[in-house]
Amino acid sequence: MDRLIYTSLSAMRGAMARQQATANNLANASTPGFRGEIAEAQALWLDGPSLTDRAMASEEVVNADMKAGSITATGRDLDIALGGDSLLAVQADDGDEAYTRRGDLQLSSSGLLTTGDGRPVLGQGGPITLPPADKISIAEDGRILVVPAGGDPSQSQEVDRLKIASPAGSAIAKGLDGLFRVKGGGVLPVDPDAHVTSGQLEESNVSATKALVDMIDASRAWDTQLKLITSARDLDGASAELMRLPQ
Amino acid sequence: MSNQALQVARSGLDAQNRRMQVIANNLANVNTTGFKRDRASFESLAYQQIIAAGTSSSAENKYATGLNLGTGVQMTGTERMNTQGSISTTGNALDLAIEGSGFFQVQMPDGRTAYTRAGNFSLSPEGTVVTGDGMPLQPQIQVPQGATSISVGADGTVSAIVAGETAPTELGKVETARFVNDAGLQPIGDNLLLETAASGTPQTGAAGLEGRGSIRSGALESSNVNVVEELVDMIETQRAYEVNSKMIQAADEMMKNANQQL
Numbered sequence: 001m002d003r004l005i006y007t008s009l010s011a012m013r014g015a016m017a018r019q020q021a022t023a024n025n026l027a028n029a030s031t032p033g034f035r036g037e038i039a040e041a042q043a044l045w046l047d048g049p050s051l052t053d054r055a056m057a058s059e060e061v062v063n064a065d066m067k068a069g070s071i072t073a074t075g076r077d078l079d080i081a082l083g084g085d086s087l088l089a090v091q092a093d094d095g096d097e098a099y100t101r102r103g104d105l106q107l108s109s110s111g112l113l114t115t116g117d118g119r120p121v122l123g124q125g126g127p128i129t130l131p132p133a134d135k136i137s138i139a140e141d142g143r144i145l146v147v148p149a150g151g152d153p154s155q156s157q158e159v160d161r162l163k164i165a166s167p168a169g170s171a172i173a174k175g176l177d178g179l180f181r182v183k184g185g186g187v188l189p190v191d192p193d194a195h196v197t198s199g200q201l202e203e204s205n206v207s208a209t210k211a212l213v214d215m216i217d218a219s220r221a222w223d224t225q226l227k228l229i230t231s232a233r234d235l236d237g238a239s240a241e242l243m244r245l246p247q
Numbered sequence: 248m249s250n251q252a253l254q255v256a257r258s259g260l261d262a263q264n265r266r267m268q269v270i271a272n273n274l275a276n277v278n279t280t281g282f283k284r285d286r287a288s289f290e291s292l293a294y295q296q297i298i299a300a301g302t303s304s305s306a307e308n309k310y311a312t313g314l315n316l317g318t319g320v321q322m323t324g325t326e327r328m329n330t331q332g333s334i335s336t337t338g339n340a341l342d343l344a345i346e347g348s349g350f351f352q353v354q355m356p357d358g359r360t361a362y363t364r365a366g367n368f369s370l371s372p373e374g375t376v377v378t379g380d381g382m383p384l385q386p387q388i389q390v391p392q393g394a395t396s397i398s399v400g401a402d403g404t405v406s407a408i409v410a411g412e413t414a415p416t417e418l419g420k421v422e423t424a425r426f427v428n429d430a431g432l433q434p435i436g437d438n439l440l441l442e443t444a445a446s447g448t449p450q451t452g453a454a455g456l457e458g459r460g461s462i463r464s465g466a467l468e469s470s471n472v473n474v475v476e477e478l479v480d481m482i483e484t485q486r487a488y489e490v491n492s493k494m495i496q497a498a499d500e501m502m503k504n505a506n507q508q509l
Contacts, residue, residue, distance in 0.1 A: 012505075030483070176295075178290075212493060229508075
């Protein structure tokens with residue numbers, strides 16, 4: 001039987017992987033600061049003694065789409081939206097510094113500042129812990145200002161400064177926990193032009209229309225490969241018919 | 248080849264469905280005194296690694312990027328938005344509103360202390376200041392029979408003119424409680440919240456001090472639900488639900504075609 005069916009099968013696997021990536025993008029359309037994934041196919045030529053005539057398709061999630069998501073005003077003091085392409089430094093589960101665009105910050109009972117999915121936010125020297133405060137505000141440059149409990153509301157004090165990193169010039173990739181890390185390890189430099197707006201939240205950057213088109217595209221690619229497999233089956237059947245000995 | 252896209256889209260449907268419940272509860276409580284709106288919070292589920300970046304693709308080459316497929320979304324929690332609700336004047340002396348942070352403390356029938364922002368208090372037949380459900384305010388304030396002109400000061404001092412006297416008598420003080428993380432309080436219905444490990448311990452004391460808000464007598468704090476905002480969220484949720492159901496349809500079509508044609 002023609003090896004074509006295996007080539008098609010590889011493309012179908014790719015289409016399915018692309019469909020899952022698109023489904024994940026659509027499912028995360030309401031996750032704050034989520035960055036959609038881009039799936040892309042590449043040809044894998046199989047070298048061998050025979051004629052190189054088959055390219056297996058390899059579908060991969062190559063990168064995250066880093067364009068900014070839309071920003072919604074929430075009025076909550078601890079919601080921040082990052083300007084430009086800067087990233088907020090957080091501590092990943094393995095203790096490493098990782099990056100996110102998620103800006104719905106929370107305060108735990110011990111005063112630890114975390115993102116909405118529970119990652120401790122990093123400041124000048126590690127995770128940020130805030131003292132009991134009457135008011136917490138985040139300045140445009142990422143400085144965290146608090147009015148201590150019982151303090152003068154007009155005299156806010158700087159406690160720490162969010163580490164806002166610039167990914168310019170560094171290759172970053174999304175890890176299995178959905179956080180960004182520098183490829184090959186290392187940390188990103190602090191962004192000198194960091195710009196933060198508090199009281200606003202960046203939404204997911206998934207474009208539903210684009211994702212729906214991707215979805216139809218993957219479905220059709222799947223169907224086309226299916227057609228090829230059925231054609232190969234028909235051809236195979238025809239040649240078997242031809243070879244049949246007359247009764 | 249099991250179709251993961253179906254499961255991923257299903258997680259999206261689940262999450263949006265729950266978000267709709269949160270919005271419905273916000274809208275249902277638009278007129279509840281002292282109610283704070285909840286916001287649904289989402290996070291992406293773990294990624295499955297099919298190909299690790301940097302592993303060999305052939306003898307000489309390495310994969311520049313990995314193949315990491317996301318497995319969907321989940322709702323991680325509801326976050327109470329503790330912004331101030333608008334204050335409306337009622338003229339009733341025992342209607343109290345807190346301007347700023349803090350909660351009233353009330354004693355539940357089982358003896359535990361619950362916290363509330365709803366300040367629509369009244370007097371029990373015995374003269375105790377109680378909530379609409381009859382739970383006494385903590386510390387308890389007793390108003391003697393026949394007392395007239397009850398008033399509550401900004402610091403919570405309750406005074407009244409007792410029968411037979413002309414000068415007002417101080418009857419007690421309304422204390423409020425603050426929490427480091429008041430979003431961590433657990434709502435139990437009836438406008439009440441309970442202390443949890445996430446909220447921290449209450450810091451109680453007179454209103455208007457140490458960051459506790461001051462008390463406004465003769466006024467009630469309305470819910471902080473903004474109907475327009477909820478309606479916009481509702482439409483957004485509905486659309487997100489729709490695209491996820493489209494995804495289920497598309498993934499199903501793929502499998503259907505494979506089943507029919509192969």
